[in-house]
Amino acid sequence: MEKWSIEKMTEYWNLWEIRFGESFIDYFVDDYIHNMGIVVGFFCGRFPELGKYILEASNYKVPWTYIQDWITKKEPEKDIPSISHLVELFYEVENEEGIFDKNRYAESVYAWCTLIHDIDAYYNRFIEWVEKNNDEELTQELNNLWKEK
Numbered sequence: 001m002e003k004w005s006i007e008k009m010t011e012y013w014n015l016w017e018i019r020f021g022e023s024f025i026d027y028f029v030d031d032y033i034h035n036m037g038i039v040v041g042f043f044c045g046r047f048p049e050l051g052k053y054i055l056e057a058s059n060y061k062v063p064w065t066y067i068q069d070w071i072t073k074k075e076p077e078k079d080i081p082s083i084s085h086l087v088e089l090f091y092e093v094e095n096e097e098g099i100f101d102k103n104r105y106a107e108s109v110y111a112w113c114t115l116i117h118d119i120d121a122y123y124n125r126f127i128e129w130v131e132k133n134n135d136e137e138l139t140q141e142l143n144n145l146w147k148e149k
Helices: 006-020 024-032 036-046 048-057 083-090 102-118 120-132 136-148
Strands: none
Touching: 006 024, 006 102, 006 136, 024 083, 024 102, 024 120, 036 048, 036 083, 036 102, 048 083, 083 102, 102 120
16 A cells, blocks of 8 residues: 555545544544654654744653643643644644634644654554544545545
């Protein structure tokens, strides 16, 4: 089987969220990506400004155990947002008024898909998850989309 491109993974992610009305972070990323040091290190190498942003938010430590860990301190102003939240903040997925920007969200999804694509263990888990959670309509929609390109 030919390896999916990052773009195809991104399209799948977006179509999956639209179809099921759920966050792909919740259903795949947080459960199947387990080494936060690798995640932060990858972002530092592949998306240096994003990596720096994440490291600065955590005072150059990797305190997270999971993608969605929010590190709560005794002083709330010192809380450390989750990695997933920091990625969304970095890409400004929502503006100061809380308005969602789908193009900026697509940039954040692309970063996650690049991570999954480039790390073989994560890519294999992604493909296994897609096969296990096969949805024929979603697969057909994705195939139709890619026939057009």
